[in-house]
């Protein structure tokens with residue numbers, strides 16, 4: 001079942017159009033990564049789904065209803081880009097306050113504090129929290145009342161690498177239990193294994209949407225092949241050049257080759273298998289490469305502001 005259906009939605013702030021003819025779905029058990037440059041329209045799209053803004057044309061449906069419907073709100077969790085809390089309240093008091101507003105089970109407060117790693121700091125005032133701690137409290141707030149749909153605007157801001165991985169793992173568990181999640185982020189490395197699909201927005205338009213393999217098929221970006229741990233990289237470079245393969249030196253013992261459509265890969269495989277030294281590291285175009293491709297290959301009139 002689709003939790004979100006946006007059909008040809010456009011939206012303007014006053015006379016300034018911001019989102020143009022956007023069509024996007026989110027199914028149960030799916031994490032959609034929503035990526036785009038500053039001002040691309042990601043937060044605006046989230047606010048539309050939250051029912052805080054209304055489309056000027058097109059149709060937006062959440063759980064099959066208008067986004068502003070009260071039943072929609074009850075099943076939705078939202079982590080805004082800038083989390084604001086009452087500084088004098090403790091973390092536990094803050095969550096209790098939101099739990100009452102959201103009609104969540106009171107026991108969930110301590111369960112969620114534990115889940116986001118704030119049990120030890122639960123009695124401390126929020127004004128003493130670090131940025132990452134406030135972000136984790138914001139996430140706990142979004143998870144109150146077990147929402148079927150979770151909208152997270154820049155959830156990794158302020159999180160250290162371990163906390164970021166823990167967040168992704170937590171989202172993955174929620175996804176496996178059937179929640180639908182939209183994850184807005186500027187941080188692309190590391191998120192790839194956790195998203196079901198990526199949607200790339202630029203200047204208010206959807207430039208691409210699909211699984212990473214679908215997006216890779218839509219573009220002709222090269223695969224990067226790195227030969228690591230070479231004892232004689234110069235010799236390898238000469239050998240490869242003689243075979244028509246242009247390899248670049250990386251560091252003191254590695255070479256890098258960019259191959260289109262697998263060309264050259266067979267040769268490299270063969271050479272490495274024939275030798276006692278060296279190992280191949282094959283990297284298809286990353287989410288970052290795909291993002292840059294879709295955002296940069298625009299008509300000059302359509303490019304980002």
Ligand SMILES: Nc1ncnc2c1ncn2[C@@H]1O[C@H](COP(=O)(O)OP(=O)(O)OP(=O)(O)O)[C@@H](O)[C@H]1O
Pocket residue numbers: 013018036037038039040041042043044045081
């Ligand atoms: N309340 C507002 N009134 C007028 N214009 C706005 C308002 N909020 C956002 N905008 C404009 O709408 C466009 C999209 O903004 P939005 O916040 O949706 O972008 P974003 O993709 O979330 O950006 P960022 O990554 O910087 O958070 C921008 O040009 C922004 O200046």
